[in-house]
Amino acid sequence: MGSEKLFLESIEAGYFTNFTAQVTIAEEDKVVLDRTLFYPLGGGQNWDIGTLNGPNGILQVSEVRGRDDIFHHLGQGHQLEVGDEITGKIDWQRRYEHMRMHTAQHLVSGVVYDNFNAARTVGNQIHTERSRIDFNPIKFDEEMLQQLTQLTNDLIDENHAVSDQQMTRSEINAIMPPERTNMDLLPASVNNLRIVKIGDSLDLCPCAGTHVKQLGEIGHIEIIGKKSKGKGTQRISYTLNEGDISFEANNKVI
Ligand SMILES: [Zn+2]
Numbered sequence: 395m396g397s398e399k400l401f402l403e404s405i406e407a408g409y410f411t412n413f414t415a416q417v418t419i420a421e422e423d424k425v426v427l428d429r430t431l432f433y434p435l436g437g438g439q440n441w442d443i444g445t446l447n448g449p450n451g452i453l454q455v456s457e458v459r460g461r462d463d464i465f466h467h468l469g470q471g472h473q474l475e476v477g478d479e480i481t482g483k484i485d486w487q488r489r490y491e492h493m494r495m496h497t498a499q500h501l502v503s504g505v506v507y508d509n510f511n512a513a514r515t516v517g518n519q520i521h522t523e524r525s526r527i528d529f530n531p532i533k534f535d536e537e538m539l540q541q542l543t544q545l546t547n548d549l550i551d552e553n554h555a556v557s558d559q560q561m562t563r564s565e566i567n568a569i570m571p572p573e574r575t576n577m578d579l580l581p582a583s584v585n586n587l588r589i590v591k592i593g594d595s596l597d598l599c600p601c602a603g604t605h606v607k608q609l610g611e612i613g614h615i616e617i618i619g620k621k622s623k624g625k626g627t628q629r630i631s632y633t634l635n636e637g638d639i640s641f642e643a644n645n646k647v648i
Contacts, residue, residue, distance in 0.1 A: 396462040398429035408604035411486050412647040417478045424467045425474050432458045438518035439603045444484035448474050486643040491522035494612045497605040504597040505545045507574045524633045531626035539617050553610040554593035561589045570598050613637035
């Protein structure tokens with residue numbers, strides 16, 4: 395059956411923090427819910443933390459994993475049982491940092507592909523304080539890093555909207571090369587995908603993560619590290635300065 399992924403319903407859904415759900419699987423130290431706003435580790439983005447408020451009080455969620463069934467790690471002795479109704483709350487600060495960092499990753503990956511000989515993103519790790527992206531094939535010098543920073547920050551200043559929609563493989567490939575979107579790496583059986591779009595087709599990316607609604611929320615990126623990972627791969631680390639625009643969580647219980 396799996397868990398309904400409430401954070402995936404729209405870009406706006408990423409701003410919700412409170413939800414109700416029912417326990418569908420209860421294990422010693424973790425539970426699965428029929429629906430959840432908790433983002434599980436995946437696609438390079440780290441998991442959400444927060445609380446579940448159940449019949450026996452408030453429990454801390456320390457880790458969230460899974461693709462179909464999403465497991466909320468609570469520790470031993472949580473006392474939740476199948477069928478229990480809970481109210482969940484995710485930690486907004488951590489989620490919002492991930493949304494800003496993740497949207498910045500889409501931008502940086504696009505700028506690198508467009509400006510540095512179609513170098514591809516081969517890995518990424520999104521955290522709150524600093525995030526990293528691996529590119530191949532590439533050999534960044536100081537000038538390239540400055541150019542990358544400038545081009546990315548210029549796009550942020552243009553404050554393009556971020557939206558999502560379902561698209562077919564051929565629709566996506568008609569707009570952007572499959573090497574740029576990594577569509578060529580997806581199994582041929584996958585035809586319908588959730589696409590995260592920046593501006594009017596400025597960037598397209600099949601993605602199940604959480605993102606901000608407009609680029610101005612990111613603030614400016616600063617590249618703080620470069621590391622060679624061998625075989626033509628280099629890793630860039632970046633951090634974000636506070637954006638001019640900032641949204642609060644939507645506290646409505648969904
Ligand atoms: Zn994404």
